[in-house]
Amino acid sequence: MTDTPLLSVENLSVRFEIKRGGWGKKSYLYAVDDVSFQVPKGQTLGIVGESGSGKTTAALAVARLVPAHQGVARLGEDDILSKEGEDLRRMRRRVQFIFQDPYSSLNPRKRVADIVREPLDSLSDKSEAEKKKIVDDLFEAVGLRPEQQRLFPHQFSGGQRQRIGIARALATQPELIICDEAVSALDVAVQAQILNLLRRLQAQFGLTYLFISHDLGVVQHMCDSIAVMYMGKIVEQADRLSLFNNPQHPYTRALLSAVPRVDHPGQPSRNRVLIPGDPPDPNNLPPGCRFASRCPIAKPDCSQREPLPQSIGTTHSAACHYVGTDALDAIGMAD
């Protein structure tokens, strides 16, 4: 992976103000805290994590849909986060978003052709005829019939609506598409159709994906490299094979072992890494490792000292004090 990255995010933080009543001191919740990652052109980076991990917020910040607090996000050579006005509009043309909920992501009052055309109307100065041609082509590319363009969103099934959402995201010929839980609301059979479609479109148009999901199976299938987030931090980052075959962070191991498998029906997963309890209160995080309170190998030191990402080979890093030590063997993976 020596290609120059299309998207490069450095030390990104996103914070939300929390109201504490009265005129007291303002306090902030860091939904994304000092996160860095890169996505090479034409590839897919997956960000996985549980609810509250900050994965969606990070994606929204990259798309300039929530304001970032600190950090840099570069698309090629251009800084995304500092753009305003006309430059921002030009940038939006290059970065598009596919949303989770196929029911709420389409405006119920508009015909679907107009929904797909909306980015062209706002972001391009193409003629009506050109726009019409683009919309026609997009409907074909995502597997919808031309005569369906006149219909309204409620006349489509969930899978078809997600196809419309994909067509809208493709309208301005973006370089980067951010898929935020793009298939989690769909039934499994339809999910397979959409995942295959996304991969076909990627090959066809040379798209780069930032793929946000909580489903490890889907991420494993879709992504070339993966970042695992926990409580606003990336805890482990690796290429696909290293992450799934040789996970280094205790949280990644716990996550992988928690997924029910079909390989060995009738018995619970072997070697389950039990992580008791719930994530810590995001308003009141420990100074050290955020996973320490649930980590099976945590030592007292862990909740005091923050672990920094440590490299394991060229494409793999994990933020744990015990990477490469015997301590990790205690939570060894299956096989």
Next chain:
Amino acid sequence: MTDITPDKQTPRAESPLREAWGMFLRNHAAVAALVVLVLICFTAVLGPWLYPTDPFEMVWAPFSPPGDNGFLLGTDYLGRDLLAMIINGARVSLLIGLAAALVSIFIGVTVGALAGFYRGWVEEVLMRITEFFQVLPTLLFSMVLVALFGASLPMITFAIGVVSWTAVARITRAEFLRIRELEFVMASRASGVPNAKLMFGVILPNALPPIIVQSALMVGSAILFEAGLSFLGLTDPNVVSWGQIIGSNRQYILDASYTVTLPGLAIFITVLAISLVGDGLNDALNPKLRQR
């Protein structure tokens, strides 16, 4: 079970509006009320031509009971034809009801939309203003306005509108707060749609159903409000309205009760019809009742 052949054809583009109309038609009370309302509107518009008696002219002996000498509804204390008064009064009552509702919708939607869309200090300021208007004693405030600036039709309309926009503002704001978080609004933002268009082209059309329902009900309450004001004598003496008929005949309620009850009945039927239509609109536009 009836066998329905599955149509593999592309269905007709069924707009949400057309679908809502279909739902409305299923509510029989609302449809009946709508028919009544249309009749009342026809009377208001065409009545003075079809029944050209001057409502201010003394045409017969005062206090003639209904039916006397061909005057279908009788005459009032000045011997004026009550039927002509009610027909002409319909014009003024409906006009004031509609215009006052429009005024309050205009103020309410603007305030609510800005507050719900921009949040922050804009919301704080606008909602404090809304609360200020909400705690004003509405009747008293509008009486003061009319008393100060004169009892002309535009002034009465404005006075009613300016005291009743707060409900619309609150509903609009609540809808904006809900809808602005939906993903399709986010998608429009990602598509670079400018703020003004986001507010009025994307969010507002989706916020309309409860606003429409509220507006329909507001026409009814504005008619009642106008009746109240004119009953108290705060009315344009050059026009006749239902409330004014009641107000001017109120001393004779025991001797000639029909002079008060008949215009009262007109108000009652009109406001009831408007409420039923509003109810029907609520059912038709409420997405929870509609099947996906």
Next chain:
Amino acid sequence: MALLEVENLRIELSTRDGTAPVIDDLSFHLDAGETLSFVGESGCGKSMTALALMGLLPERIGRIASGAIRFDGEDLTKASPARLREIRGNDISMIFQEPMTSLNPVFTIGEQIAEVLRAHQGLSRQAAWDHAVELIDAVRIPNPKGRAGDYPFQMSGGQRQRAMIAMALACKPKILIADEPTTALDVTVQAQIFDLLRDLRAQTGTSIILITHDMGAVAEMAERMIVMYAGRKAELGPVAQIINHARHPYTQGLISCVPHLHDVLTEDRPELFEVPGIVPSLRDFGRDECLFASRCAHVTDQCRSARPPEKSFEGGQIADCWHAEAM
């Protein structure tokens, strides 16, 4: 005799376009201490089956048209509403997908569990409270004495689901129906809930009916499963046997269209198996043909001419497909 026997159950739902059989001729049994799983896409009738077992079909919209639900020999389709209320909570209880909305937000979880105990077992206020605390401990919520006084909004999603389980188990039911109990939860919390359900079953001998769309969850939790499609049973049998060799093309599709995690990942990433199209609409339910035919790769004229019969295989596997033997 099986604990629960369902015979030729037919549930009709009235819609704008007439009545549709959302459950069409369904028969199955559940043994004591067994976990049976219903799998299928949304709208296939999984949840409707559960509601029928609980006697909670939506009033005036859904009704049991024919068939029998025999619980301990008693036909629940003929039971009075009072008797059904008695059975609900005492003998059959249910946990739902969204624990936030199925708990009453204005009472503490201790009060809510104690209320169930008082209503069904006639315990005194103090005894019910003490037992509630024990139950909260049994579902592994730390500091049960303190947490019993918490309101639902003070708890995490996983803990709320634990509280729901505690409430469902309060009267030691013979059957626990879990309708997508972990769909709204994170995967690490899901693993905890599954462990808990498995352990509780081992301790109390409660039978579990697990309704889910996740074949992995089925594989991990259940002994037998029923695959539902468009209100009909597609396949029924032992979980391991069906996963290894499904006889119904829909079951095969359900298993292979999901990108599963495997022990060793390879570079190889083939396209996912696709089941084309979508589930039929309600108005097509009940037609005398195979309802899966329009999406099936093995379809023949026979499939469109008549509803496929049950075909039995060894080990109790049953597939409703004209071509089951050839699969």
